[in-house]
Amino acid sequence: MQLVLGGGGGVKTSSMSTVSGEGNTAMSSEDSSSPDEAELELGLGLSLGGFKAQQTAVKTKYARILTAKDLPSGVSTSSSCTSSSSSTLSRANATAGTKRSADSVSAPNGASSQVVGWPPIRAYRMNSMVNQAKSVATEEYNSVIGKNKNNTAVLDKTNNGSNMNSNNFKVRTSFFVKVNMDGIAIGRKVDLNASGCYEALAQTLEDMFLRPIPTINAMRSSAPEHNLMVDATRCPKLLDGSSEFVLTYEDKEGDWMLVGDVPWGMFLSSVKRLRIMRRSEATGLAPRLQERNGRQRSKLI
Amino acid sequence: MLRMASSFPEEVLEHVFSFIYDDKDRNAISMVCKSWYEIERWCRRRIFVGNCYAVSPPMVIRRFPEVRSVELKGKPHFADFNLVPEGWGGYVYPWIAAMATAYPWLEEIRLKRMVVTDEALELIAKSFKNFKVLVLSSCEGFSTDGLAAIAANCRNLKELDLRESEVDDLSGHWLSHFPDSYTSLVSLNISCLGSEVSFSALERLVGRCPNLRTLRLNRAVPLDRLANILCRAPQLVELGTGTYSAELQPDVFSSLAGAFSGCKELRSLSGFWDAVPGYLPAIYPICPSLTSLNLSYATIQSTDLTKLVSQCQSLQRLWVLDYIEDIGLEALAAFCKDLRELRVFPSEPFAQEPNVSLTEQGLVSVSEGCPKLHSVLYFCRQMTNDALATIARNRPNMTRFRLCIIEPRAPDYITLQPLDDGFGAIVEHCKDLQRLSMAGLLTDRVFEHIGNHAKKLEMLSVAFAGDSDLGLHHVLSGCENLRKLEIRDCPFGDKALLVNAAKLETMRSLWMSSCSVSFGACKLLGQKIPRLNVEVMDERGPPGSRPESCPVEKLYIYRTVAGPRFDMPGFVWTMDEDSALRLS
Numbered sequence: 001m002q003l004v005l006g007g008g009g010g011v012k013t014s015s016m017s018t019v020s021g022e023g024n025t026a027m028s029s030e031d032s033s034s035p036d037e038a039e040l041e042l043g044l045g046l047s048l049g050g051f052k053a054q055q056t057a058v059k060t061k062y063a064r065i066l067t068a069k070d071l072p073s074g075v076s077t078s079s080s081c082t083s084s085s086s087s088t089l090s091r092a093n094a095t096a097g098t099k100r101s102a103d104s105v106s107a108p109n110g111a112s113s114q115v116v117g118w119p120p121i122r123a124y125r126m127n128s129m130v131n132q133a134k135s136v137a138t139e140e141y142n143s144v145i146g147k148n149k150n151n152t153a154v155l156d157k158t159n160n161g162s163n164m165n166s167n168n169f170k171v172r173t174s175f176f177v178k179v180n181m182d183g184i185a186i187g188r189k190v191d192l193n194a195s196g197c198y199e200a201l202a203q204t205l206e207d208m209f210l211r212p213i214p215t216i217n218a219m220r221s222s223a224p225e226h227n228l229m230v231d232a233t234r235c236p237k238l239l240d241g242s243s244e245f246v247l248t249y250e251d252k253e254g255d256w257m258l259v260g261d262v263p264w265g266m267f268l269s270s271v272k273r274l275r276i277m278r279r280s281e282a283t284g285l286a287p288r289l290q291e292r293n294g295r296q297r298s299k300l301i
Numbered sequence: 302m303l304r305m306a307s308s309f310p311e312e313v314l315e316h317v318f319s320f321i322y323d324d325k326d327r328n329a330i331s332m333v334c335k336s337w338y339e340i341e342r343w344c345r346r347r348i349f350v351g352n353c354y355a356v357s358p359p360m361v362i363r364r365f366p367e368v369r370s371v372e373l374k375g376k377p378h379f380a381d382f383n384l385v386p387e388g389w390g391g392y393v394y395p396w397i398a399a400m401a402t403a404y405p406w407l408e409e410i411r412l413k414r415m416v417v418t419d420e421a422l423e424l425i426a427k428s429f430k431n432f433k434v435l436v437l438s439s440c441e442g443f444s445t446d447g448l449a450a451i452a453a454n455c456r457n458l459k460e461l462d463l464r465e466s467e468v469d470d471l472s473g474h475w476l477s478h479f480p481d482s483y484t485s486l487v488s489l490n491i492s493c494l495g496s497e498v499s500f501s502a503l504e505r506l507v508g509r510c511p512n513l514r515t516l517r518l519n520r521a522v523p524l525d526r527l528a529n530i531l532c533r534a535p536q537l538v539e540l541g542t543g544t545y546s547a548e549l550q551p552d553v554f555s556s557l558a559g560a561f562s563g564c565k566e567l568r569s570l571s572g573f574w575d576a577v578p579g580y581l582p583a584i585y586p587i588c589p590s591l592t593s594l595n596l597s598y599a600t601i602q603s604t605d606l607t608k609l610v611s612q613c614q615s616l617q618r619l620w621v622l623d624y625i626e627d628i629g630l631e632a633l634a635a636f637c638k639d640l641r642e643l644r645v646f647p648s649e650p651f652a653q654e655p656n657v658s659l660t661e662q663g664l665v666s667v668s669e670g671c672p673k674l675h676s677v678l679y680f681c682r683q684m685t686n687d688a689l690a691t692i693a694r695n696r697p698n699m700t701r702f703r704l705c706i707i708e709p710r711a712p713d714y715i716t717l718q719p720l721d722d723g724f725g726a727i728v729e730h731c732k733d734l735q736r737l738s739m740a741g742l743l744t745d746r747v748f749e750h751i752g753n754h755a756k757k758l759e760m761l762s763v764a765f766a767g768d769s770d771l772g773l774h775h776v777l778s779g780c781e782n783l784r785k786l787e788i789r790d791c792p793f794g795d796k797a798l799l800v801n802a803a804k805l806e807t808m809r810s811l812w813m814s815s816c817s818v819s820f821g822a823c824k825l826l827g828q829k830i831p832r833l834n835v836e837v838m839d840e841r842g843p844p845g846s847r848p849e850s851c852p853v854e855k856l857y858i859y860r861t862v863a864g865p866r867f868d869m870p871g872f873v874w875t876m877d878e879d880s881a882l883r884l885s
Contacts, residue, residue: 117382117789118764119650119680119707120738124381124439124465124493128574128598176383186388186870254471 123176175268181209181245181276192268198260202247209276246282249274258282315344324349343367350374351809353391353415354834357863358399369408370434371400375415377812377857378762379787381439384814384855386838388870391415393440394424401428409434416440417466422447426454434460444469445494452478459512462490473498473521479506488515492541492572497521508533514566517541520574525553531560540564542572545599549579558583571595571620578605588612592639595620597646603629603657611636617673618642623659623680630663634670642676643667650680650707661688668695676701683714684741689723693730702727703738709765709790712742719743725750728758738762748772752779760785773797777804787812794852795822802826805833810859814838818856821849826858827876834861835876836869844874 180187188208195201247259251270259267259274318341321327331341347370350356361368375391393415400407407429417440425432432455437443445468451461452475476498479486486506491498500522507513513534522530522543531537547553557580561567567587576599591613596606603626610616610629616637623645625633633640645663649656661684667674668691675698684706693699713720720741728734728751735757739747743766751758752775759782767773774797776786786808794817798805805811805826820837823844827835837844838855865875 115709115790117379117384118709119647119705120382120762120764121646121650121680122381122439122465123383124467125597125646178387188387189383 127175177271177273179205179208179274179276182278182281184209190274192271197264198267201259205247205274205276244279246277246279247274248277248282311340314340318344322347346370347409348372352859352861353393353396354863354866355809355859355861358396360863362399362403366403367406368400368404369406370411371396371404371407371409372411372413373415374413377787377810378414378785379789379812379814380414384789386840386870386872389838389873390866390868390870392868393417394421397421397424397428401425405429406431408432411436411438412440413438414440416442417447418442419444419447419450423450426450429455431457433457436460436462436464437466438462439465441467445471445473445475445496449475449478452476453480456483457485458483459485460488460515461486462488462517463493464490464517466493468494470495472496476506477502481505481509484509485512486510487512488539489513490515490517490541491519492517494519495521500526504529504533510534511536513537515539517571518543520544520572523547524557524580528553528556528560531564535563536566537564538566539569539593540567540571541595542570542574544575545573545580546575546577547580549577554580554583558586562586567591569593569595573599576601578602581605581609584609585612589614591616593618597622597644600624600648607632613637614639616640620644620646622646622648623657624648625663626658627660627663627666628658630659631666631670634666638671639673640667640671641673643671643674644678645680646678647680647707655682661685664688665691665695668692673698675699678703678705678738680705680707682707683711684720684723685713685715686718686720686723686726687713687715689720690726693723693726697730697732699727699731700733701736702731702734703736703762704740705738706740710742711740719747721747721750725754728754733757736760739766740764742766744768745772745775748775752776755780757782759783761787763788763791765790767791767793770794770797774800777801783807784809786810788814788816790815792817795819798822799825802830805858806830806860808860810857812855812857814855816856817852819850820844820847820853823853823856823876824849831877832860832862834859834865837874837876838872839874840872 175193176189176191178187179190190201190204190208192201195204248256249259249267249271250256250273252272256275261267262270314337318327318330321330324347327341327345331338342364343366345365346368348361348365348368349372350361351374353373353375373393373396375393376385376389379385380389391414393412397410401424405428408431410425410432411434415437417437422443425435427450435451435455435458440463443466448461448463448468451458473494473496476491479502483506487510498519498521503518503522504526507516507530514537516530516534516537516539518527518530518541520543524543524545524547527542531540561584564587568591570584570591570593573596576596578601581601588609589612592615594610594613594616595618596609597620599622602624606621606625607629610619610625611632613619614636616633617639618641619633619637621629621644625645630645633643645659659681661681664677664679664681665688674696677699678701681704684704712718713723720739721744724737724739724743724747728737732754734755737751737755737758737760739762743763745768748767748771751761755761756779758780761776761780761783763786770793772791773788773793776783777797778801783804788811791813793813798818799822823835823837826833836857836859837853838857839853841847841854844851844853865877869875
């Protein structure tokens, strides 16, 4: 009789603690469990076809996603990382639009926590709001803001200073883009606003596409292995250069670019969708990237 | 008299049946006797399939051979909020492929939350010679290439409506595929498209289609081109503007105002992206005749909003952002006595502090002042039991009531009590309530109220509510007309489901995510009730790799006569007899 461990009680706990403010301290939201309940499960649980679990425990080697930072493109990279340094795996997972269990996470900097699909606003409407925030950064904005300043000054009841700009849709809205990976038929969606910077994005995508299915065995497997998994997934592997995959994006002009090249904000305003490409297919990109950056630079004021 | 049914020739009965459009009535007719069943099925022209997996294309075609209009719905409602993973299903292609041969005279296809590919659109374009209506509501999976195929081939197209679909927008060139000889457009909604269509192609299209009554433009159409378009279509009844923002210029303003004044039939307005208050007066002349106004993308403040709505005395439907504030809603209550539907969306759903002064009071005002108000969707940050009770007493004619308090589990902010009694009042007074979404802190008691009173309720949405299985049990055992139930993040487990298993076959579907339903219970349901598909969605891996008592992430149960489906992605498992054997 194979004993499959840890899943039951823990999952129950994590799925209950969805109110904002309750942080999820476990490594991964799916695998969190309190030891006591896990003990209970030990006695009662029976493995049912746990062969898959065995497989995933064995599978330790997995590909890593490269971004422009890893490639010797010679272009300076910057990523303004707005997510807190203590951002954990679970945060990236839970808010990256991946439809995993709707765990809330305590977002840093006092920002309101983001439960998946809450408040219940259609993705279409959310994207419109985000697009409005972006389009507002044009010259029309300035004439508009002048008028609205007057309006809000007159009306001001509950508005505090930081909210007086009515056109300022905060970046905290979701911005979902599609992600496809070569060799995987079904695409996913990721919330770029939940990532906040390239590291977090790469981490999220690595979890989505490259992480072996985390069953309870991942938790309870032999300690060294376990730590390996934890450590491996904790630090984003953007600095290695040893992966077979590259992260690319399609911009508004239809070109495919390496991710990581331009400032995060600029990336957000031009990205349409992402693709995790095999390295062998991406070799054409770097030169184009440089050439395009040349173009871009001359476009920028 | 026993022979009366057969004393009418078929043609007569068929003629009589042709006056019956409603699906329920048609279904009733078909159950009278075998010959009526036969006659009816040959003359049914329109079918509606609320869950595309409840029945299969061959089954539909076998029973109804002469269909002209098909409406299908795919993904569960919570897919709108990204709770259904990509790749779940809802593919329309198998339906189109089957209908391409079976219904060559098909005229109308309406889809909601389905995956539509360019191949499907191309197949539509070349298979149905008399194709007239294509409505894709919240669909995805296609690009503007598919639209080009439709534009180029559907000579008799009257309606192309892409509302809120996710389109792979390669370019705006597709619109130019409508041939110059094409003049039958009646309704065009491209508001969800991002890229620019050729303005001259658009103007020429609008100009040569005399029956055009609905035109919803996309954001890329600038304000200074709107007047030209309107001048070519003064017969328009429904208009969605593009960007409603430009530098204030007197000539632009006056031509816009003039163009609007020329549209004497205009009754519905939408669009208004990035709306600039300075250009709002351009629509004042037509405000008194407007019946529908969608300002939910307009970032204008309450002063301008108040001025605007105060002139819309005929308004029946208003969608608006919470910038309208309580003060604007009071004006609405005072001036818009014909109001039937109100939706207030949050401008900053993730802000911790309220950014506008919109409270429960606004909704109370509208409920007092607008006697015909029956449909409400209201996002706010605070609510009280008193307010809800007042609304309930004011508006016993309420049929759709959806409240969302931004903070989950928020109590009555004055008494700090759960909002059980408030919603209890709603279901008690509003005896015709069909749809309800609840919010705030709620215990099992609210479900008891619902089970006792909400006898006409058809759709219920619940989040972060309840204490125990008793809550779910009240709903399943009490709500006789319940068709759709969607639940997230509630402590509901196996007991209520298993006890009320038979109820599930009387409903269209049940969605439960982040609850406590165990894998074992799912298996049991799947095994015991063959005409239910019990689908478990779990991205942690096969549910069989965890203990039976382990709760599943997401559960979607729906009745079906088509058996389990075979187009599921790797993270969805059907619980049925076969799979139970496979997994054990």
